Amino acid sequence: MGTEIERKFLVTGEGWRGQATEPGLRLRQGYLHAGTPVVRIRQAGEAAFLTIKGPGLLARAEYEYRIPPAEAEAMLATLCPPPIIEKTRTRIRHDGLVWEVDEFAGHLAGLVLAEIELAGPDQDFARPDWLGREVTQDPRYQNAALSQAKAPPEG
């Protein structure tokens, strides 16, 4: 178990695309429980994970277990309410820190979010020029909420 300190931002423009040093990773995820605690099934490339996330937006307890991909597929198909979130995650190094840029597909096409994991809530970091408004505290941009949205949040 760890406690995640993550900050999340909208991404503006296409400037981030040229900065990736490796191919993006395709993610598919659904929720066995989208409330508190979050219980998530995620396929990440060839791997799959069952993840429990406690309450909170900026910092939250997280427990993650690797599970057989075929069981993840079955649970996504039969136990997670649709729609399933599909996105491509690209890691981008900027000024010594790693950003994860998530480009959504399917019902959330058009939405691009960037997350950074920090050692503490007050850690400073350099902002890439493609970084938009911070949405860490906006519950509409939590993945569990996005899974139930009909389209990307506005504003």
Add this chain to the structure above:
Amino acid sequence: MGTEIERKFLVTGEGWRGQATEPGLRLRQGYLHAGTPVVRIRQAGEAAFLTIKGPGLLARAEYEYRIPPAEAEAMLATLCPPPIIEKTRTRIRHDGLVWEVDEFAGHLAGLVLAEIELAGPDQDFARPDWLGREVTQDPRYQNAALSQAKAPPEG
């Protein structure tokens, strides 16, 4: 993943106690989600498990993953709504089949249930003389429901 075919009964009297061939196993369990699907944390002796159960009473999909006991303890303490179910599970062989007799403690003290796992819903089996009324189809006796009950169900 497997599909469980289980039938569940009340236990009447103390006749089952002398029939165990091994000591009972102490179980503690709580629910990250008590609805559908059920997401359960269980400590069983020195081991711990995270279990997902699909809908259904007699037959249901089940996915179970072994997890570190310390993480189970932390999730029971911080993420599962109290009360935590405590019970001792005793396995009893009767006429070639194995019964699991669960004697509850804590807020459910006095409740004793017996479960048998069958190869199919129509499989016949011999009834031990301590077996009471069948409650397979009674949702009050599902563990997720018992975890939210204040006392053993009546009747």
